[in-house]
Amino acid sequence: MAVKSKFTEEIWELLLFAPFWVMEIISKADGVTDVEQKKIFYQEIKRLSTEKNSALTEEIFSEINKNLERVSSNLSSDKREPTYAMLDLRSALDEIPSELAGEGFCDVLFEMGINIADASGAMTNSGRRVEQAELRALAGLAILLEIDLAKLEKKDPKFVFQIHGYLKRIEKSVL
Numbered sequence: 001m002a003v004k005s006k007f008t009e010e011i012w013e014l015l016l017f018a019p020f021w022v023m024e025i026i027s028k029a030d031g032v033t034d035v036e037q038k039k040i041f042y043q044e045i046k047r048l049s050t051e052k053n054s055a056l057t058e059e060i061f062s063e064i065n066k067n068l069e070r071v072s073s074n075l076s077s078d079k080r081e082p083t084y085a086m087l088d089l090r091s092a093l094d095e096i097p098s099e100l101a102g103e104g105f106c107d108v109l110f111e112m113g114i115n116i117a118d119a120s121g122a123m124t125n126s127g128r129r130v131e132q133a134e135l136r137a138l139a140g141l142a143i144l145l146e147i148d149l150a151k152l153e154k155k156d157p158k159f160v161f162q163i164h165g166y167l168k169r170i171e172k173s174v175l
Helices: 009-027 035-050 056-068 068-076 081-094 102-117 132-145 149-157 157-174
Strands: none
Touching: 009 035, 009 056, 009 068, 009 081, 009 102, 009 132, 035 056, 035 102, 056 068, 056 102, 081 102, 081 132, 102 132, 102 149, 132 157, 149 157
16 A cells, blocks of 8 residues: 555556556457456466565555456446557656656566467467467557566567567558
8 A cells, every 4th residue: 555655546547457458458469358368367467466576566466456346347437448548557657756666567567468468379489379469469568568678588589589570560660
């Protein structure tokens, strides 16, 4: 509760909704949210509510885990499209003092997105079960959350190489 008190209600709700928006962006990328992706999403909520992390991340996931029904209900009345909502989140996180570790929250959201994407589909040459549409969604999420892929590259270079491929395509289409 110590971290929550440093935010407005509106910003705190934005932070609580973020994992759900990640789930929606990734799971709907291929047109289908399957049972395995939902299962991983709820497992991630539970795991992150108890795992040692930044105070901000711990408090967000703890509250979601304890009040899942309420947070889901409030989210259903929020009419923002998830991609645009993530832009709002990024703006809000830019205002968070560094001692609250807003950047760590983005890393956790991105890793959560990878785990959701990896929950179903055929095995790829990267050793993951991430479909091409989900890979594109992860590339977009990396941009929205301003993820430093170099951190992830040490753990999973083949997979990051695929994400970089989509980032290059996005860059070419924009320029």
